[in-house]
Amino acid sequence: xxxxxxxxxxxxxxxxxxxxxxxxxxxxxxxxxxxxxxxxxxxxxxxxxxxxxxxxxxxxxxxxxxxxxxxxxxxxxxxxxxxxxxxxxxxxxxxxxxxxxxxxxxxxxxxxxxxxxxxxxxxxxxxxxxxxxxxxxxxxxxxxxxxxxxxxxxxxxxxxxxxxxxxxxxxxxxxxxxxxxxxxxxxxxxxxxxxxxxxxxxxxxxxxxxxxxxxxxxxxxxxxxxxxxxxxxxxxxxxxxxxxxxxxxxxxxxxxxxxxxxxxxxxxxxxxxxxxxxxxxxxxxxxxxxxxxxxxxxxx
Amino acid sequence: xxxxxxxxxxxxxxxxxxxxxxxxxxxxxxxxxxxxxxxxxxxxxxxxxxxxxxxxxxxxxxxxxxxxxxxxxxxxxxxxxxxxxxxxxxxxxxxxxxxxxxxxxxxxxxxxxxxxxxxxxxxxxxxxxxxxxxxxxxxxxxxxxxxxxxxxxxxxxxxxxxxxxxxxxxxxxxxxxxxxxxxxxxxxxxxxxxxxxxxxxxxxxxxxxxxxxxxxxxxxxxxxxxxxxxxxxxxxxxxxxxxxxxxxxxxxxxxxxxxxxxxxx
Numbered sequence: 202x203x204x205x206x207x208x209x210x211x212x213x214x215x216x217x218x219x220x221x222x223x224x225x226x227x228x229x230x231x232x233x234x235x236x237x238x239x240x241x242x243x244x245x246x247x248x249x250x251x252x253x254x255x256x257x258x259x260x261x262x263x264x265x266x267x268x269x270x271x272x273x274x275x276x277x278x279x280x281x282x283x284x285x286x287x288x289x290x291x292x293x294x295x296x297x298x299x300x301x302x303x304x305x306x307x308x309x310x311x312x313x314x315x316x317x318x319x320x321x322x323x324x325x326x327x328x329x330x331x332x333x334x335x336x337x338x339x340x341x342x343x344x345x346x347x348x349x350x351x352x353x354x355x356x357x358x359x360x361x362x363x364x365x366x367x368x369x370x371x372x373x374x375x376x377x378x379x380x381x382x383x384x385x386x387x388x389x390x391x392x393x394x395x396x397x398x399x400x401x402x403x404x405x406x407x408x409x410x411x412x413x414x415x416x417x418x419x420x421x422x423x424x425x426x427x428x429x430x431x432x433x434x435x436x437x438x439x440x441x442x443x444x445x446x447x448x449x450x451x452x453x454x455x456x457x458x459x460x461x462x463x464x465x466x467x468x469x470x471x472x473x474x475x476x477x478x479x480x481x482x483x484x485x486x487x488x489x490x491x492x493x494x495x496x497x498x499x500x501x
Numbered sequence: 502x503x504x505x506x507x508x509x510x511x512x513x514x515x516x517x518x519x520x521x522x523x524x525x526x527x528x529x530x531x532x533x534x535x536x537x538x539x540x541x542x543x544x545x546x547x548x549x550x551x552x553x554x555x556x557x558x559x560x561x562x563x564x565x566x567x568x569x570x571x572x573x574x575x576x577x578x579x580x581x582x583x584x585x586x587x588x589x590x591x592x593x594x595x596x597x598x599x600x601x602x603x604x605x606x607x608x609x610x611x612x613x614x615x616x617x618x619x620x621x622x623x624x625x626x627x628x629x630x631x632x633x634x635x636x637x638x639x640x641x642x643x644x645x646x647x648x649x650x651x652x653x654x655x656x657x658x659x660x661x662x663x664x665x666x667x668x669x670x671x672x673x674x675x676x677x678x679x680x681x682x683x684x685x686x687x688x689x690x691x692x693x694x695x696x697x698x699x700x701x702x703x704x705x706x707x708x709x710x711x712x713x714x715x716x717x718x719x720x721x722x723x724x725x726x727x728x729x730x731x732x733x734x735x736x737x738x739x740x741x742x743x744x745x746x747x748x749x750x751x752x753x754x755x756x757x758x759x760x761x762x763x764x765x766x
Contacts, residue, residue, distance in 0.1 A: 219699060219702040219703060219731075222703070222731070222732065247665075247703075247704065249669065249673040251673070252673075271665070271669060272669050272673075273666075273669070274662075274665075275615075275617075275662060277617045277620060277621075277666060312700075316658045316661070317658070353699070353700075353703050355695075355699040356696055356699055356700055356703075358692075
């Protein structure tokens, strides 16, 4: 998964949320890039340098250059520790870097930069940042530039999010469910169709990625036609089957509330010796005895 | 401090983690009991506390703290507690000379201001004195509450910047803790509060969320507390979330599992 994310240059957006943080994945990508021999520049705005370097070995730490915008970004301390040119100046300096070789720039985080810079300026600078630089050697190689940006989804409206999405070559959305983390990756390659991939993974304390499973692409999903039939009557402690005699006895049983023709005859037939019964009716003074049949006018 | 809440959080006054940001938020209920808990907890833990109290008066917090076994007056006299009473201080600002910086300087500015002067106040209160010897364990910043700052005209980004500077100084440099309360209106129209709450949640190590019951008011169960430990580093323990219901009594808050209130058992 990491190799496919680091394969192409350009802007890689890592979108995370409060429930599932994305900084671990950012650090895992930085570690992978450093192990390939690349130079890493980190623009750190949200955590201290100490906290960011935690988990990196000394070989990786030597390749990571940390530009500290966390301690005093707005020059409030007036103690000389502040970065004099501010966040925009630092970004522009990164654009103009002259080190040879492929370089990875990590922005922690793009959300912080969006709060402190106008969206248009930031988008233009990000675009300039992710352009491949031409090294001034005799071969005039085009050096890969990769920009990894951490973005907190809930903090921004659809406008800035949409603008950053169009700038990005790759978008990774990290989400977590029941202790498992998944990354949904959208690859946008020029002159190619956009492709999706989803991976389940977890990040170990040494910042290596433990991949669990790769879910199939949307076009590859087929419902499983072979469902095994399970017989529910196996392994029961009681008997659900009927023997032949029991079946016959059951079929011949008449139900008490079911009205069959035999029952009707049994009810209507008068047994021998049974006297007929009469009803004697003595009307009261208040009774209104109407000889007419009230249902006479019904046409049934 | 409430002993039952200490048990749930796994902390004691003698052994707490340092360098952490704790976010308190409340939704459809009053979460100030959490502020009283942490105030008395850190005073009992022998920490130096800077309390930015924007919502209630000093005597209010003192009365509640006395029920919990701590005297704020004594702590203030000994220098353990630095108390910024927002209600009184905001009126004083008009009689204050304009050249001298005042913690609530932003109230005087016509345009959207920043909290630099408040940050300087916090920094000056909590930084160790030059001799280096201090009887207190570590510094703690307590803010009640941040949503009031939004109501006073500041933008969410200004409050987030203030919290970032406080984190940089109190958590990272001085190895202390920061505790702040933010209201959660769940109002889709209040985007600034939403940005503040989500932005701070991303930086917090521990989020305590007091919510009113979805079914309404109840005599025996006053609300529900959700505790969320956030895993900010791959080396830290996994994300863990617990939910308990609570009842606030005169000197104590009792916690129980959902549906297990003593009143109905």
